[in-house]
Amino acid sequence: MNPRELGFLLLTSHLGNPERKVMTVAQLRRLATRIRSMEKPEGDQPVREEDLIAIGYSREESGRILSLLSDEEILSWYLMQAARKDCVPITRVSQGYPEKLRKTLGIDCPGCLWAKGDMSLLSRPAVALVGSRDLREENLAFAVKAGKQAAKQGYVLVSGNARGADRAAQDACLNGGGQVICVVADRLEAQSLTENVLYLSEDSFDSAFSAQRALSRNRVIHCLGNCVLVAQATLGKGGTWDGVTKNLRHGWSNVFCFNDKTSAAQELLQMGAHPLKTEELEHLDTLTQQDPNFFITE
Numbered sequence: 203m204n205p206r207e208l209g210f211l212l213l214t215s216h217l218g219n220p221e222r223k224v225m226t227v228a229q230l231r232r233l234a235t236r237i238r239s240m241e242k243p244e245g246d247q248p249v250r251e252e253d254l255i256a257i258g259y260s261r262e263e264s265g266r267i268l269s270l271l272s273d274e275e276i277l278s279w280y281l282m283q284a285a286r287k288d289c290v291p292i293t294r295v296s297q298g299y300p301e302k303l304r305k306t307l308g309i310d311c312p313g314c315l316w317a318k319g320d321m322s323l324l325s326r327p328a329v330a331l332v333g334s335r336d337l338r339e340e341n342l343a344f345a346v347k348a349g350k351q352a353a354k355q356g357y358v359l360v361s362g363n364a365r366g367a368d369r370a371a372q373d374a375c376l377n378g379g380g381q382v383i384c385v386v387a388d389r390l391e392a393q394s395l396t397e398n399v400l401y402l403s404e405d406s407f408d409s410a411f412s413a414q415r416a417l418s419r420n421r422v423i424h425c426l427g428n429c430v431l432v433a434q435a436t437l438g439k440g441g442t443w444d445g446v447t448k449n450l451r452h453g454w455s456n457v458f459c460f461n462d463k464t465s466a467a468q469e470l471l472q473m474g475a476h477p478l479k480t481e482e483l484e485h486l487d488t489l490t491q492q493d494p495n496f497f498i499t500e
Contacts, residue, residue, distance in 0.1 A: 203281075203291075210293035212271050214313035216406050217280045224270065224405070227310055227418075233267070234309045287391040289407035290317050300324045306425045306454050315422070316390050316407040319400035323381050328358040329486055330427025330455070332420075332442050333367025334434040341434040344460045344480050345370040348431050351483045353380025357490075360385065360426045362419060363401075367433040367442075385423050387416035420445030421454065428490035429456040431483075432475065437466040450474045458489055 203211075213230065216222045225233065236257040249271065254264035284291065292299050293314045298321060303311050317324075331348050333341065349371035352359040359375040361368040363384035372382045381398040388411035390403035403409070404419055424430050424445055435442045443466065449457055450473045459470045461477040471477055478489075 203293075203296075206295045207291075207293040208274070208277065209271060210295060210313045211281075211291055212273055212277055213267070214405050215277075215280070215291075216409065217273060217276050218283070218408060219276075220409070222270075223266070225267075225313070227312070230313050231309045284316070284391075284407050287407065288318050288395055289390055290321070291315070291407075292317055292321075298324065300426060303422065303425045307421065311425075312404045312422065314405055316403045316405075317400060318390055318393055318402075318407070319395060320381070320398065321400060323358050323383055323400045324426075326358045326381070327356070327490065328360050328383065328427050329490060330360040330423050330430045331367065331371045332362065332423060332430060332432055332445060333371075334436055334440065334442055335364060335366035337366050337370070337434055338462070340480075341367070341460060341462060342370055344431075344483075345433040346374045347480055347483050348433065349374030349376075349380070350378045351486060353378030355486045357428075357486055358383055360423055362387070362416075362423055362441075364416075364441075371433070383426060385419045385426070387411050387419050416441050417444055421448065424449045424454045427455055429458060429486075431478070431489075432457060432459040432467075432470065434460065434462065434464075435466040435470060437464070437469055446470060446475070447473065456489065 213225045216224055240253055240257050251264045251268060254267060255261065291314050294311055329352055331345060333345055337345065345367040349359055353375045358381045359371060360383045361372050363369065363386050372384065375382050376398060383400045383402060385402045386393065389409065390401055390407040393401040404422060409415065420441060430449060432446055435446060446457060449455060457475040458478040459467050459475040461467055461479065
């Protein structure tokens with residue numbers, strides 16, 4: 203890994219220590235914006251305190267950044283542990299980082315993704331599916347058909363590996379000979395290497411599940427798909443609702459909502475989602491090639 207990649211890892215990964223105070227997405231965005239104005243040191247000289255102070259950081263803030271960047275030995279150990287678990291880091295400046303994620307989110311994209319499995323899936327056309335854990339019968343049928351059609355039509359299915367809509371669609375896709383990207387919110391290292399599956403995790407390969415990680419990974423799921431299929435949502439609450447409404451506000455990708463006539467579906471359609479019937483899943487090319495609707499709030 204080159205120095206820039208190592209730097210992103212040092213700034214964003216807990217390196218096996220949950221108490222390590224890494225930079226948030228907002229803090230990383232601010233650093234990326236400010237560092238563009240920094241006079242580049244000659245050669246491979248490390249960033250110094252005076253460099254950071256010159257672009258607006260206090261001594262305390264500069265000290266924290268430099269402290270994170272100084273953990274090279276811990277990082278070396280951490281990368282060895284990751285390799286033993288078949289986990290590979292892809293930083294925002296790495297060649298294999300998903301271009302769609304980088305283009306859509308810009309400097310707000312995750313500083314690092316950890317991968318386990320077939321990384322070639324990141325370069326293939328994909329559709330994302332999201333939905334509730336407890337599904338009604340018709341919504342379950344929608345999720346299953348979405349998975350089957352993704353496999354049949356040559357799309358990688360992107361989902362979150364959660365109980366309910368995610369796994370129903372993922373299992374249907376794999377059973378149909380398709381390929382799946384699972385963006386997990388729990389320990390990446392615990393996932394078993396499986397043919398035709400790529401597991402992704404944000405920031406760390408060994409972090410346990412948390413509600414915050416589950417919500418944060420939504421933007422990765424939504425941005426990796428050429429479009430997003432919503433199998434079911436609960437009005438005003440839950441991870442599916444949170445991710446879909448943020449997508450509609452920021453215009454990450456086209457959103458197609460199964461029109462089950464519920465209040466949640468009707469509200470999403472009012473916000474800009476496209477209505478979708480189960481039989482229309484047979485024409486995924488039509489969905490992925492539509493011009494996006496951008497409903498961007500200030």
